[in-house]
Amino acid sequence: MTIILVLVATLATIALWWLSQQRLAAKPWLESGPGDSFPESGAGRVPAAKVGLGVFLAVVSALFALFASAYSMRMHMASDWRSPPLPWLLWPNTGVLFLSSAAMVWAQAAARRGQAESLRAGLLIGGASAVLFLLGQVVACRQLAAAGFYAAANPANAFFYLLTALHGLHLMGGLVALGRTGARVWRGAPARQMTLSVDLCGAYWHFLLLVWLAVFALLLHG
Numbered sequence: 001m002t003i004i005l006v007l008v009a010t011l012a013t014i015a016l017w018w019l020s021q022q023r024l025a026a027k028p029w030l031e032s033g034p035g036d037s038f039p040e041s042g043a044g045r046v047p048a049a050k051v052g053l054g055v056f057l058a059v060v061s062a063l064f065a066l067f068a069s070a071y072s073m074r075m076h077m078a079s080d081w082r083s084p085p086l087p088w089l090l091w092p093n094t095g096v097l098f099l100s101s102a103a104m105v106w107a108q109a110a111a112r113r114g115q116a117e118s119l120r121a122g123l124l125i126g127g128a129s130a131v132l133f134l135l136g137q138v139v140a141c142r143q144l145a146a147a148g149f150y151a152a153a154n155p156a157n158a159f160f161y162l163l164t165a166l167h168g169l170h171l172m173g174g175l176v177a178l179g180r181t182g183a184r185v186w187r188g189a190p191a192r193q194m195t196l197s198v199d200l201c202g203a204y205w206h207f208l209l210l211v212w213l214a215v216f217a218l219l220l221h222g
Contacts, residue, residue, distance in 0.1 A: 047196055049196065049200055050196075050199075050200065053200055053203060053204065057203075057204075057207055060170065060207075060211070061211075063166075064166070064211055064214070064215070067159075067162070067163060067166070068214070068215075068218055071159050071163070071218060074155055074159070075156070080154065080155065081154070081155060081156050082154045082156055083156045084144055084149040084154070084156060084157050084160055085144075085147075085149075086219060086220065087140035087141075087143045087144055089136055089139055089140040089143065090137075090140055090216065090219075092136065093133050093136040093137060093140065094212065094213070094216060096129050096132050096133045096136060097129070097130070097133045097208075097209050097212055098209065099125070099129045100125075100126050100127075100129035100130045100133060100205060100209075101126075101205050101206050101209040103122050103123075103125035103126035103129060104122065104123075104126045104198075104201060104202040104205040104206070105122075105202065105206075106118065106121070106122035106125075106126075107119055107121075107122025107123050107126060107198050107201075107202065108122075108195075108198050108199055108202045110122055110191065111191050111192065111194050111195045111198040111199070112192070112195055113191075114190070114191045114192045115191060116185070116190075116191040119185055119191045119194065119198065120182075120185055120186065123178065123181065123182045123185060123198070123201075124182070126178065126201075126205065127175060127178050127179070127182065130171055130174070130175055130178075130205075131175070133171070134168055134171060134172065137164055137168055140164075141161060141164060144157070144160070160219060163215050163218070163219070164215070167208065167211060167212055167215055170208060170211075171208055174201065174204050174205060174208060177200070177201055177204070178201050181194065181197045181198060181201055184197070
């Protein structure tokens with residue numbers, strides 16, 4: 001039960017921490033000095049896209065926390081729970097997702113520095129490794145099914161497929177946004193002008209990495 005509480009607390013604080021970094025709690029009326037001395041003060045300076053992403057991350061965190069709670073309760077509620085053996089491919093898949101997140105960090109830094117070539121490389125590596133992760137997850141699920149661990153055979157199997165599929169669907173949604181950002185970069189948009197879009201994609205990528213680590217730990221515990 002301890003790992004469930006840690007999972008819920010972690011996911012619940014990720015979005016709140018991210019929002020706290022966006023100066024939503026700034027109080028410009030308390031600032032002193034010339035008005036143009038504080039160009040970044042005030043909640044009005046926070047792009048609406050960042051606020052929207054923060055709210056979305058909070059909702060997704062709550063969703064995964066609820067599934068984690070249901071997983072824990074179902075695991076201890078009946079004697080029919082039989083945890084499936086986790087496919088070995090989940091470990092290299094996790095490494096690939098780390099690579100994808102690291103590539104997005106590279107892309108974020110390149111956008112701030114105005115380095116178009118590095119930005120393209122970071123987005124390409126981040127997107128390609130995310131696709132590779134998704135393909136690896138599909139192969140892992142097929143391996144589990146081929147071994148006879150079907151979703152209908154046991155509630156533990158059903159939760160495995162549900163959690164991995166839910167995470168995969170959110171990553172696919174992120175790939176759509178990443179693809180749109182990459183298309184603008186490849187059409188010649190200045191790298192510095194893409195900073196906000198790349199930062200949003202990067203924040204979402206890092207969030208999904210943390211979610212996957214929490215889900216993976218939950219599956220290992222089960």
